[in-house]
Amino acid sequence: MTPILSVQGVGKRFGGLHAVSDVSFDMQHGEIFGVIGPNGAGKTTLFNVVAGYFKPTAGKVSFEGEDISGLPSDEIARRGIARTFQAVYNYSKHTVEENLRRSEVIARRHGPVAYFKNRNLAAVADSRRVADFVGLSSLMNNVAGSLAYGQQKILGIGMAMMVSPKLMLMDEPAAGLNSSEKMVIGRLIRKLRDERGIGILIVEHDMPLVMGLCDRILVINQGKPITTGTPAEIKADARVIDAYLGQDYEFA
Amino acid sequence: MKSRYVILAVAVLAVVPWILDNRYFFHIATMATIMIPLAISMNLMLKIGQLSLAQGAFMGLGGYGAALLTMRLGVPPMVSLLTGGLIAAVVAAVFGPIFLRIKGTYFVLLTFSFGEIVNLIMQDWISLTGGNSGLYGIPKFSIFGFRLTAISHYYAMGLIFTAISFGVLWAIERSDIGAIFQSLNENEMVTRSLGGNAIAWRIAAFVLSALIAGIAGGFYAFYLGLLTPDAFGMRTLVDLIVMNTIGGPASVIGPMLGAILIVPLPELLREARQYQLLIYGISLGVFLMFFRQGLVGLLRLDKPGDRP
Numbered sequence: 001m002t003p004i005l006s007v008q009g010v011g012k013r014f015g016g017l018h019a020v021s022d023v024s025f026d027m028q029h030g031e032i033f034g035v036i037g038p039n040g041a042g043k044t045t046l047f048n049v050v051a052g053y054f055k056p057t058a059g060k061v062s063f064e065g066e067d068i069s070g071l072p073s074d075e076i077a078r079r080g081i082a083r084t085f086q087a088v089y090n091y092s093k094h095t096v097e098e099n100l101r102r103s104e105v106i107a108r109r110h111g112p113v114a115y116f117k118n119r120n121l122a123a124v125a126d127s128r129r130v131a132d133f134v135g136l137s138s139l140m141n142n143v144a145g146s147l148a149y150g151q152q153k154i155l156g157i158g159m160a161m162m163v164s165p166k167l168m169l170m171d172e173p174a175a176g177l178n179s180s181e182k183m184v185i186g187r188l189i190r191k192l193r194d195e196r197g198i199g200i201l202i203v204e205h206d207m208p209l210v211m212g213l214c215d216r217i218l219v220i221n222q223g224k225p226i227t228t229g230t231p232a233e234i235k236a237d238a239r240v241i242d243a244y245l246g247q248d249y250e251f252a
Numbered sequence: 253m254k255s256r257y258v259i260l261a262v263a264v265l266a267v268v269p270w271i272l273d274n275r276y277f278f279h280i281a282t283m284a285t286i287m288i289p290l291a292i293s294m295n296l297m298l299k300i301g302q303l304s305l306a307q308g309a310f311m312g313l314g315g316y317g318a319a320l321l322t323m324r325l326g327v328p329p330m331v332s333l334l335t336g337g338l339i340a341a342v343v344a345a346v347f348g349p350i351f352l353r354i355k356g357t358y359f360v361l362l363t364f365s366f367g368e369i370v371n372l373i374m375q376d377w378i379s380l381t382g383g384n385s386g387l388y389g390i391p392k393f394s395i396f397g398f399r400l401t402a403i404s405h406y407y408a409m410g411l412i413f414t415a416i417s418f419g420v421l422w423a424i425e426r427s428d429i430g431a432i433f434q435s436l437n438e439n440e441m442v443t444r445s446l447g448g449n450a451i452a453w454r455i456a457a458f459v460l461s462a463l464i465a466g467i468a469g470g471f472y473a474f475y476l477g478l479l480t481p482d483a484f485g486m487r488t489l490v491d492l493i494v495m496n497t498i499g500g501p502a503s504v505i506g507p508m509l510g511a512i513l514i515v516p517l518p519e520l521l522r523e524a525r526q527y528q529l530l531i532y533g534i535s536l537g538v539f540l541m542f543f544r545q546g547l548v549g550l551l552r553l554d555k556p557g558d559r560p
Contacts, residue, residue, distance in 0.1 A: 072444070073441075073444045073445060074443075074445075074447055074448055074449050074450060077445055077446060078447040078449075082446075085445075089439055089441070089442045090442075091435070091438065102431050102435060103446050105428045105431060105432065106443055106446040106448040107446045107448075109428055110447040110448050111448075111449035111452040111453065112449075112452055112453065112456040113452075115429065159442075160445070160446075162446060163446055
């Protein structure tokens, strides 16, 4: 079966700086795949290459067998790759319902031509369904900016779901959350995969979350891949512990 | 205050020239029906977060285009008017994909340079435009054999044009397109991450704003019967910016109110023409410091959630 996402020999150079070089991995449909590495390892650069913010200087990125490297980010979203942000971005003065509805409008009526083609949006129903799915249905009429940080991150996932994605890219979904919020996010990520079959690529610092969620993990350091494997393999890999976590690190 | 009361008040105001039946008053009111659509066309670009200084050039392209089509080729004025607007729209569609990849101050400077270049062409292509001494003898407007001779005819035509421009932009503002524009303006990265085709929407807004400005230019040409390039220069652009600032850019009602206030100003200040720029400056300063949302904000015509 064609992998949902295939990254082949991807490199990104900024002038003389090789932010990422020669990274390759394949993601299967419905897989939760993690990318970890210390600060400055190139995780975010790699994320931005896949999400269409940077054009790779080497290699290629394919989505369902089609080359998407260098496509603009909105084109990538229209093909079925959603993303969430590390920080909280929403229409902060509008309600949760309006945020979801507006996201759906943008996703379905994405350009002037599509706008007139996709007149009949079942938007309200879809916003409700997604709100139920992510667990925000009781907060539909609350203003987004007034929600707790964790709830706003969940809203970000709900908004991304409006793209009807096959793959969701998550930039540090646990950043800034307390431990109970992290558990909620973790459950939601698994639910996205289990119930919607969405493949998930996570770039994350939080070790317990990554180890608990991911089917496989890619470790990168200084822009170069160190190894790819299951959480158990990663935990046992001496190179990872040496290069990335330091001698004394204990996995949670 | 409800927007519809303000619109109703403007509609009532629009009848006043017929009551006064004064030629001079008709002239000011007709100029307002040219400036309102222009101010609205600038407002459309402000909605996507771009200050376009190309509106004067689009007005000029529409004006010279319409006048020359009728004068040189004998095209019926109504067809020329619309073709003039289309010429401006096509130019916007050609340059839009280049200009609209650039944002903020650079976009302002780029559209300003574009406007200056278009203006220089109007000044220097003397065989076509008559240059700075002007293009004279533009025939009267006529539609279906009916020649517009009285000034009140032109005013009526201007009102129709203003009502259509306002109505279209009012509908856009309230539709999902309005929400998409607002989203693009507030956070382009998020909009694009949801699949929103930012560049296509921007080009669409630019083309529509050029179409409106171009038709306004054509109407201006047929109304005055003569054209000079300076009518499409910086002075007009400053007027349009002031109209949007004082009126408030958040709603399309803003530039309309702004134009209604600003257009009569030179006439009201006849005796004190030298103070006109000073009054502009002071009122701009006051609005920018204390009433950032303009009259629209003061009268609460915008939704609170839409205020940046």
